[in-house]
Amino acid sequence: MNAELQARASRFNAFPVSEYDQYVAGHPRATPYHSSAWLHATQSAYGHTGWLISVHRNGNLCGVLPLVEVKPPLGASSLVSLPFCDLGGVLADNADIREQLIAEASTLAKTNRIKTLEIRAGGAALETEQAIEGLPAQTKVRMLCELPENSEALFKSYKPKLRSQIRKAEKNGLGAELCSEADAVNLFYDVFSQNMRRLGSPVHSLRWFKDLKAAYDDQMLIAVVFQDAKPVGAGIVLLSGKQACIPWASTLEEFNRLAPNMLLYWTLLSHVCDLGYTCFDFGRSTLGEGTYRFKKQWGAQPYELIWSEYHNGVQKKASVDPNGTGPSGLSRLRPLIEYIWRRLPLTMTNWLGPKLRRYITL
Incomplete structure (x- = not known):
């Protein structure tokens, strides 16, 4: 079966978008973020290059992984699926195809000399209080509500x-x-x-x-x-x-x-x-905090968020941090930066903010 599978990395604007969107529309784990529209806007508004990793079997699409290449003026570039939202990740017909998509994405990262491949995926429901209580403090979850x-x-x-x-x-x-x-x-x-x-x-x-x-x-x-x-x-x-x-x-x-x-x-x-x-995604929240309780009152239940990073093909768990990750020195300065930012004129924050925000992938 593997001999019939063909994996490739394509620039987003070179891949048949209708074929991609048709596959996404028929996949049970697809989200609105998987739509080609998200890649279109990311590329047109911020100039980030979109990539699609695809696997075909006998000419038929059987797996996709949308990625965005983010190149900050300082620091290392990254491949993210997907930036500016909670999740993207692999859509595939089976686990073998999923692994092939990730392997091809790792090859793309190595070829383009990109340090980090980050894949954000949704996981299972946290159905019991015991499952929730066993998680570390500050755990981020996805809040979903059946309608x-x-x-x-x-x-x-x-x-x-x-x-x-x-x-x-x-x-x-x-x-x-x-x-x-x-x-x-x-x-x-x-x-x-x-x-x-x-x-x-x-x-x-x-x-x-x-x-x-x-x-x-x-x-x-x-x-x-x-x-x-x-x-x-x-x-x-x-x-x-x-x-x-x-x-x-x-x-x-x-x-x-x-x-x-x-x-x-x-x-x-x-x-x-x-x-x-039939499903309303309220987005990311920290277990037990204010936004979590706000969403829970509407009937939303917590689901896992599984963010993974790959360095040279080796996987490690990534931080699901609403403020982004960065050097510890920057983290210590965050309260001061936020204090100053709040006191800038709105015209200034609306001008300067997007110049920074385009490189903050959360």
């Missing part, structure tokens, strides 16, 4: 406290709109960029989100929460197969007492539920 047949059933599944919090936002005069037009990106970015400055973190470029919208088209939804005409909350959802994921959501801190986040999530959850999506 019922419609939003009415979803709302009835919530505890009274959660239902009252959703109604609280409406009683406080907030309204939400679901947008599919490209112009909604600007409304989202107005909220998102302010929130990222508050967190002391470099922001993605506006072009990144515009290129994502152009690439995903109607498979990218934007919800905006308003107080009168002012956007006070916004979030993005990507769609694929029967799965919806929310990579970014933000609210303005001064309006949080009005519960815009509750209305934001309910607007998105109810909409995708009524569209027939």
Whole structure:
């Protein structure tokens, strides 16, 4: 059987995209991040080279591994599957093909003199309290929620406290709109960029989100929460197969007492539920912390995140760190850097942030 398999590494823009997307659409472990749209936006917005590792059997595609080559101006380059999100990783017909894809990716890294190959994958559900308690402190997990047949059933599944919090936002005069037009990106970015400055973190470029919208088209939804005409909350959802994921959501801190986040999530959850999506990916959280508890109240359950690094073909476990990894000296300086960043003008953080963010692969 192995003699029939052919593995190769191709530049993303040289591979038949329709063949790739067709395979992704039919694979049960595919996520919205596996879509060629993610590679399109990464390349067009930030100039990172996209690669596809593929395996064919008798001319038929039977495994893929999407990768992005990130070359910072200082430091070593990396091949990541996938940057700027929680996971990408291998999609394959069987375990043997999976190993062949990783081996070919390691060869590509060696050929291109790239130090690190990083593969981010999702794992099994953490179904018992014993399984969760056995994990180290600061463990990052992926939070997934199964959706019922419609939003009415979803709302009835919530505890009274959660239902009252959703109604609280409406009683406080907030309204939400679901947008599919490209112009909604600007409304989202107005909220998102302010929130990222508050967190002391470099922001993605506006072009990144515009290129994502152009690439995903109607498979990218934007919800905006308003107080009168002012956007006070916004979030993005990507769609694929029967799965919806929310990579970014933000609210303005001064309006949080009005519960815009509750209305934001309910607007998105109810909409995708009524569209027939059966799984909602709330994204990465640290076990037991605030965002973990927030997502759990909506019915989300923790799943493993398995990030692996390969150096010269040798595998080691990578750190799943929302702040990124780096030299210990930089880690000690992080609180000071964040303090300074919060006090910069918004125009400055929106200009400087993307120049840094394009090389931060988390």
